[in-house]
Amino acid sequence: MRRLAPVCLALAAALLGCSSGSGSDEGGRPAGAAKTPTTSGSSTERLVTYSNRLPMARYSYTxxxxxxxxxxxxxxxxRCLKTYGIAYEPxxxxxxxxxxxxxxxxxxxxxxAARFGYHPNRDAAQLPEGPRLSKDDLTVFYGNRGAPQGSGxxxxxxxxxVPDDGCFGQSVSKLSEEYDDPAGAAVASRIANGSYQDSLxxxxxxxxxxxWSACMRSSGFRYASPMEPLNNSAFQGDTISEKEKETASADVRCKEKTDLLDIWFKAESEIQKTDIEKNTAALRKLLxxxxxxxxxxxxxxxxx
Structure with a gap:
């Protein structure tokens, strides 16, 4: 028997999302009202949701x-780990x-924007804990995902x-193999991703x-589209500069002034509705x- 290898615990967080088969940007069920009160930092604002209200959202898991x-x-x-004599609590x-x-x-x-610039909201960046198991037990949990590459x-x-994908991978597959609809998921993904690209x-x-660009220029920032500052390498390091915060704040302010977010959402919604009508049977099967x-x-x- 070859020696069992340690596992990167970060993999736990990645695997925990295996059930839905759709990214968060494709949303879950419609969230009801467009504007939901929420508290971020020291101020309270009404955050508008878009992903969860797009027509394709109803074809994601709730x-x-x-x-x-x-x-x-x-x-x-x-259950699987128990057969190896390993006690496990999620x-x-x-x-x-x-x-x-x-x-x-x-x-x-x-x-x-004022707190984090274009960086992720660090207050909401917590990941689920990894399984609290020993090194050897973790490899039974993950299987070859935690083994040295190329060992074979x-x-x-x-x-x-031990199952090739470990007890956890085997458990994910058990449900997926019987119930997942890869063809329908591919259609849903194509529509959700394609509608964004087409909306541009x-x-x-x-x-x-x-x-929006004209509004940004009036604040001293030259960008042709809202995607440009997101891809600015100066805003992608570990630190958040005052220039980044100022740019991000102007970005949101100009979106509000020009009503860009609602315009964009409405345009993409119409694109999705058209695509859904063309793929009704596949999407119903997926649901x-x-x-x-x-x-x-x-x-x-x-x-x-």
Whole structure:
């Protein structure tokens, strides 16, 4: 048996998101009202949500469905680890419920811009804890994900073979293989990503960019579109400069002045509606698969 290798605990956070199959920018269920009161730092502002209100959002998992699926994955993982004599309790989720502002169309929060510039909201950047297991037990948890690259040897633990993807990977696959709809997910991803790209060519959005750019110039900043400052290398280091904060604050202020965010959202929504009409059957099948997977997950959790 080859010696089991240590695992990067950061992988836990990445794997915990396996259930939904869609990025956060594609959203969850519609969040209700467009403007949701929230507190960021020392000031209170009304943060506008866009990702969760786009038409494609209804084809993502709900928060409750994601929670059920992740819980089921941990139940199955615990059962698997138990067969190796390993006791396991799922890691606790971060207690801080601070949510970052929607950034599908770049910065949208004045308070975040003033505090963090173009950097992520550090108050909302907590990741779930990794599993509290020993080095050898972690490799049973992760399988070859935690093994040295290129070893190619079969993992064993106390004489018993370990699944290639470990107990956790096997648990994720158990639900995915039976209920996931890769074809439907590919359609949803194509629409959600394509609609953003297509929105950049929408006449109303381009006119919004022009007005936003003119507003930025009046504040002493020369950018043709809101994507440009996001890609400014000077704003991507470890520190947040005053120039970055000033630029970011002007960015949000000009979006509010020109109504760019709402214009952009409306344009992309219309693009998505058209694409959804062309792919109704595939998306309905995907939604059915989501419901069935969440229901199966709930049954697993109920049995413990």
């Amino acid at each position: 928060v409750a469905e994601n929670t059920a699926i992740e819980s089921a994955q941990h139940v199955l993982t615990r 890691p606790k989720q971060p207690s801080d419920t601070t949510r970052p502002a929607d950034r599908r169309y770049g910065l949208s929060s004045a308070s975040e 040897e079969k993992l064993t633990y106390k004489g018993k073979d 060519s929408d006449p109303a959005v381009k006119e919004g960019f022009r007005k 059915t698969a989501h419901h069935k997977k969440a229901q199966a997950a709930s049954r697993i959790v109920a049995k413990g």
